[in-house]
Amino acid sequence: MAEPQFTVNVATPRAAPPCAKPVNIEAVDTRTPARMRFAVLCPDAGGWRYEYVLRASVSALVAVTAAPVAAGHMLTAQDVTLERRDVTTLSDAISSAEAATGQASRRSLRAGEVLRQAQLSAPLLVKRGEPVVMLARFEAIEISTSGEALDAGALNALVRVRNLANGRVVRMRVIGAGTVEPVEIPRSAQP
Known part of the structure; x- marks a missing residue:
């Protein structure tokens, strides 16, 4: 807040x-x-x-909708403004416009409605059935190959991916649009 x-x-x-x-x-x-x-x-x-x-x-400056928002709409900076609101009973009010921008609304929202984390979802960066780049990095070494996403996922989600080179299905972490990395490689090893 x-x-x-x-x-x-x-x-x-x-x-x-x-x-x-x-x-x-x-x-x-x-x-x-x-x-x-x-x-x-x-x-x-x-x-x-x-x-x-x-x-x-308790009142605080929180993110609210600047205009009505349709279900599934990806929020932009023009859709969100900050206003002082009563948040006494809200445990998941979003406190900055930046935190809401880029997320999609799960349902229709009225203008002036306090944005809550439960109302929003992170955008899908990997979609089921679409090609992905399987990227493994360790220190100065980087290896990539092509794969097919078997699950959809947002940033940091774990998804199943079929390696197109050998047909093996592995669990991967979404790190960007159409890009995944092996779950087994520690995050600290990534640049």
Whole structure:
């Protein structure tokens, strides 16, 4: 989230009796900011305990649709803008236009709708049945051969590929449009 702002209100305001020592505050339930419970305890000999319900709201700058978006549409910079919105109940709001750009909408979206990761999917860089370049790199050595994708996949997805030179089917990682690399080669070995 970009530039988050928090507002907290006490939903059960009640005045606690005086306490000679500083009070202790314990979190009882903080699973959701929309409804949290805290206990205030007085450590005096005849101490007391009061529970308070607090309601918090969180707003932040998040990516929203600038205009209606059709299902399956690949988002461009013109489709996305940043606006301050209440994100208290949204766990997967996208915080930058760049993070949404280039992804496809899974369903139709209204103008001004907060973009959430669950609504978007990464574009397919490898499509089933299409030719791919099988590329293996290790240090200064690079080997490539032709293959046929047996699965579709987005960036970093694992797909099955048939090596056209020998007919073997191997698992490969998508690294670019129409390009895959062996899963067995550690990512750190790639340039």
